[in-house]
Amino acid sequence: MDILAIMSGQTFWKILLFLHFLLAVALLATVTLQAVAVLMPARQVAGGFVDRLRPVPPAAYVAAIVFLYVPTFLLGAWVYVKYRTYVRIPMEQLGHWWTVGSFEFKEHVVTMGMGLLPAYWYFWRQPLLDEHAGTRKWLTLFLAFTVWYAFLIGHIANDFRGVGS
Amino acid sequence: MTQLLEIDASSRLGPSRAVSSPTPVARTTTSKFGIFAITFAVAFAVLYTLLEQLNWPMFTYHPAVNKVDFWRHAPRSGEGPPMYWYGWLVNACISALAVSAVATFAPVHWIQRAFVFGSLFAGIFFVVYMIASFIYRGAGSGELKYDASGTLTYSGGPDLLTPSLAIALLAALAGSYFLPNRWAKQLWPGWAYVVPIPALVLLGYSLLPYFTR
Numbered sequence: 001m002d003i004l005a006i007m008s009g010q011t012f013w014k015i016l017l018f019l020h021f022l023l024a025v026a027l028l029a030t031v032t033l034q035a036v037a038v039l040m041p042a043r044q045v046a047g048g049f050v051d052r053l054r055p056v057p058p059a060a061y062v063a064a065i066v067f068l069y070v071p072t073f074l075l076g077a078w079v080y081v082k083y084r085t086y087v088r089i090p091m092e093q094l095g096h097w098w099t100v101g102s103f104e105f106k107e108h109v110v111t112m113g114m115g116l117l118p119a120y121w122y123f124w125r126q127p128l129l130d131e132h133a134g135t136r137k138w139l140t141l142f143l144a145f146t147v148w149y150a151f152l153i154g155h156i157a158n159d160f161r162g163v164g165s
Numbered sequence: 166m167t168q169l170l171e172i173d174a175s176s177r178l179g180p181s182r183a184v185s186s187p188t189p190v191a192r193t194t195t196s197k198f199g200i201f202a203i204t205f206a207v208a209f210a211v212l213y214t215l216l217e218q219l220n221w222p223m224f225t226y227h228p229a230v231n232k233v234d235f236w237r238h239a240p241r242s243g244e245g246p247p248m249y250w251y252g253w254l255v256n257a258c259i260s261a262l263a264v265s266a267v268a269t270f271a272p273v274h275w276i277q278r279a280f281v282f283g284s285l286f287a288g289i290f291f292v293v294y295m296i297a298s299f300i301y302r303g304a305g306s307g308e309l310k311y312d313a314s315g316t317l318t319y320s321g322g323p324d325l326l327t328p329s330l331a332i333a334l335l336a337a338l339a340g341s342y343f344l345p346n347r348w349a350k351q352l353w354p355g356w357a358y359v360v361p362i363p364a365l366v367l368l369g370y371s372l373l374p375y376f377t378r
Contacts, residue, residue, distance in 0.1 A: 081228045084248055101375025107250050108368040112361040115209030119357040122202035135354040142358050
């Protein structure tokens with residue numbers, strides 16, 4: 001069945017972009033919680049807002065991060081087709097070069113994140129080795145950077161021409 | 166192939182321990198999957214960067230006309246902008262999978278040494294080439310630069326590239342040969358997150374024209 005017989009092409013791409021956004025928000029939340037847990041390991045359960053986030057073991061987030069990162073990446077790669085023709089061309093015509101450059105960098109950043117996922121998965125597998133704690137921390141922070149960067153730049157591009165813009 | 170890693174289960178519960186190790190374990194091994202995963206992270210970062218810089222995609226996608234061409238194709242009139250990213254991605258993925266699969270059959274200490282060699286080679290080449298470029302600047306020497314299509318090319322003039330590569334090769338061979346085994350072993354897991362950083366720096370640097378218009 002042709003999906004475009006039910007809805008317009010524009011609506012279809014906006015739904016895809018919105019799904020990409022929803023997955024990205026979930027991924028951002030999960031990777032941020034893990035990064036906080038890795039940077040500030042819990043010593044006591046009670047305390048302020050940040051302290052209450054910390055008691056969750058960082059390893060508990062790993063499967064969620066991997067299973068959110070991959071579909072978010074794939075959906076982003078799909079939506080990227082529309083970005084290239086429908087968003088980037090007017091961006092260039094209007095001279096938004098910083099946004100174009102930042103978005104180009106985003107494609108490299110998320111790709112590097114994808115390449116790291118098997119290693120990230122491996123180092124967070126149980127049983128966790130104490131001597132790899134540093135590697136786990138830096139892999140988590142690197143992934144958190146890729147997700148935050150992609151989210152912020154994606155948001156800027158969406159504001160230029162996307163859902164609700 | 167496997168390598169025993171001791172853990173002091175009675176070690177004091179420090180911050181990193183609290184973060185990382187809820188289950189005390191006496192010992193474990195570096196599995197084939199571990200070798201594959203670390204090698205893949207490194208190989209993918211290096212290959213993706215090289216393929217992007219050389220602009221070698223497996224295919225070119227023309228989104229405006231929904232058409233795919235094998236390898237690299239310049240934009241054609243009336244067909245909109247070409248997309249190479251998918252082609253680099255697939256190329257890098259297949260190549261990195263092949264490298265990682267081969268690595269799982271090699272002794273782990275060979276892979277560890279190979280990573281040390283590769284990193285020394287890239288680092289020394291960069292430093293030597295930068296110094297040579299600085300010394301010979303203005304003397305009409307050749308240089309690595311991006312052409313109009315964004316592909317990394319070496320322009321004509323006195324060749325700084327070959328001597329820099331030769332020096333880097335010799336120094337990296339010596340360095341990786343004399344490096345103690347335990348250092349190579351200690352460095353090994355870290356390459357997974359270290360190598361993508363300079364790769365991103367290089368990729369970001371090639372985008373500089375967007376930010377300087």
